[in-house]
Amino acid sequence: MHHKEKLEFTPVIGIEIHIQLKTRSKIFCSCAADYTNDEPNTHICPVCMGLPGSLPALNGEVIRQAMRAGLTLHCRILPTTFFFRKSYYYPDLPKGFQITQSDLPIAADGWLEIHDDAGRPKRVRVNRLHLEEDVGKLRHVTADGRIEGASSSFVDYNRSGLPLAEIVSEPDISSAREAVEYVTTLRRRVLHAGASDVDLEKGMMRFDANVSLKCSDGRWGNRVEVKNMNSFRALERAIEYEVKRQGSILAEGGEVMRETRHWNDARGVTTGLRVKEFYRKFIVEPDLPPLVITKEQVDEALASLPEMPEEKLVRYVGFGLSEGDAAVLIEEPAVARYFEACVTAGANPLRAGNWVRTEVLRVVNDAKVSADMIAVSPEALASLLAKVEDGGLSTTLAKSVFDALLDGLSFEDALKRSGASDGAVDVHALAASVVAANPDVVAEIRSGKDTKGKKVKFLVGLMMRESKGSVKVDEATAALEKVLA
Numbered sequence: 001m002h003h004k005e006k007l008e009f010t011p012v013i014g015i016e017i018h019i020q021l022k023t024r025s026k027i028f029c030s031c032a033a034d035y036t037n038d039e040p041n042t043h044i045c046p047v048c049m050g051l052p053g054s055l056p057a058l059n060g061e062v063i064r065q066a067m068r069a070g071l072t073l074h075c076r077i078l079p080t081t082f083f084f085r086k087s088y089y090y091p092d093l094p095k096g097f098q099i100t101q102s103d104l105p106i107a108a109d110g111w112l113e114i115h116d117d118a119g120r121p122k123r124v125r126v127n128r129l130h131l132e133e134d135v136g137k138l139r140h141v142t143a144d145g146r147i148e149g150a151s152s153s154f155v156d157y158n159r160s161g162l163p164l165a166e167i168v169s170e171p172d173i174s175s176a177r178e179a180v181e182y183v184t185t186l187r188r189r190v191l192h193a194g195a196s197d198v199d200l201e202k203g204m205m206r207f208d209a210n211v212s213l214k215c216s217d218g219r220w221g222n223r224v225e226v227k228n229m230n231s232f233r234a235l236e237r238a239i240e241y242e243v244k245r246q247g248s249i250l251a252e253g254g255e256v257m258r259e260t261r262h263w264n265d266a267r268g269v270t271t272g273l274r275v276k277e278f279y280r281k282f283i284v285e286p287d288l289p290p291l292v293i294t295k296e297q298v299d300e301a302l303a304s305l306p307e308m309p310e311e312k313l314v315r316y317v318g319f320g321l322s323e324g325d326a327a328v329l330i331e332e333p334a335v336a337r338y339f340e341a342c343v344t345a346g347a348n349p350l351r352a353g354n355w356v357r358t359e360v361l362r363v364v365n366d367a368k369v370s371a372d373m374i375a376v377s378p379e380a381l382a383s384l385l386a387k388v389e390d391g392g393l394s395t396t397l398a399k400s401v402f403d404a405l406l407d408g409l410s411f412e413d414a415l416k417r418s419g420a421s422d423g424a425v426d427v428h429a430l431a432a433s434v435v436a437a438n439p440d441v442v443a444e445i446r447s448g449k450d451t452k453g454k455k456v457k458f459l460v461g462l463m464m465r466e467s468k469g470s471v472k473v474d475e476a477t478a479a480l481e482k483v484l485a
């Protein structure tokens with residue numbers, strides 16, 4: 001018993017990720033890839049339904065995006081690859097086989113840098129990225145439309161034939177946390193490249209994990225494939241569960257069964273799949289020629305890649321932002337673009353960073369919209385921050401101006417509604433800006449030459465005009481005298 005308690009287990013984890021490549025149409029036909037708001041089976045044709053006599057034609061955009069995705073993972077692009085038919089019969093695959101590159105991939109031998117649990121940098125090798133077509137989606141529905149306890153099954157083939165890239169890692173991952181860092185790093189790079197929208201809620205990124213344990217007494221547990229994880233949290237929990245489950249079997253001296261298990265997210269457990277593995281026969285796809293990629297195509301794909309998120313992070317830290325704050329800003333490309341547009345429009349990067357991380361991200365998350373779509377443009381935010389910077393506007397008032405801008409008000413109306421136009425604070429700022437903009441007039445006043453007060457009236461007039469008459473003359477005069485004093 002004593003030596004058993006001393007047993008230690010090192011998880012050995014490899015991850016397979018399916019991502020949907022970003023293209024207008026499906027992989028082998030011209031059906032539109034985006035069916036988000038459409039009825040089932042409205043994006044289908046003889047090719048993606050696999051009807052006899054139909055011929056697949058490879059979509060060039062799929063090749064380009066697969067190369068770009070592979071290059072963001074530091075893969076090399078293979079000059080010649082083939083497609084195969086992976087045979088199995090299931091209702092989600094009417095033609096009886098799936099077209100896939102399988103282990104003759106378009107991209108191979110890449111890596112991604114993550115951190116181990118002690119925070120040290122480590123590389124996870126990417127074995128390959130290969131192309132394949134997606135299959136239909138089964139829906140089990142009861143007579144009254146519920147999913148539970150289903151009495152009927154329907155198939156929606158809108159998803160059938162969407163372009164998938166399967167990305168297979170080497171078993172270099174040692175914990176659930178590392179696994180999540182690997183998949184989030186990968187997602188971020190592919191998203192910034194624009195090679196996929198990797199929207200997890202829309203099923204554009206799905207995970208399987210191969211988990212086994214190495215025991216400190218020299219034993220190796222068998223490998224278990226865990227399927228059906230559709231979120232980072234599910235991936236993390238499934239791996240934690242498997243490591244625990246396999247650890248307790250090995251600790252009892254048992255043997256881990258080599259099998260495929262299914263992650264049940266609602267129950268938080270993995271269960272053995274009782275269905276038999278399909279016999280999967282591969283033959284070369286006779287209807288598709290070998291895929292040949294030229295060096296020029298690879299160079300073009302490489303040149304088309306934008307700045308990667310890790311490079312952005314370094315640049316933002318160069319602006320003076322903390323690494324943690326910069327990491328929040330680089331997560332989504334649209335947020336990074338917003339932040340940079342704000343800085344380009346003259347905003348102080350630290351202040352802009354704070355506002356984007358709090359106010360802008362609040363709107364993005366609450367309304368579930370892209371930062372590109374929010375009602376306050378980065379330029380408007382930059383103008384607002386300039387007012388805060390000048391000392392004329394308190395942060396509290398600025399936030400209510402921001403909210404008014406969100407409601408679609410013009411900048412001036414937003415200032416008015418928030419009370420930023422007629423408060424003492426704003427009159428003071430107005431006076432300060434008028435003083436700053438008219439150094440010659442101010443010099444005359446200060447030298448005592450303006451005995452009749454004409455110059456002061458001139459500046460008050462400017463303030464009246466600037467505020468479109470919303471400030472009172474005596475308030476403006478008082479504020480001006482304060483600033484000049």
Ligand SMILES: [Zn+2]
Binds near residue numbers: 026031044047049
């Ligand atoms: Zn089609």
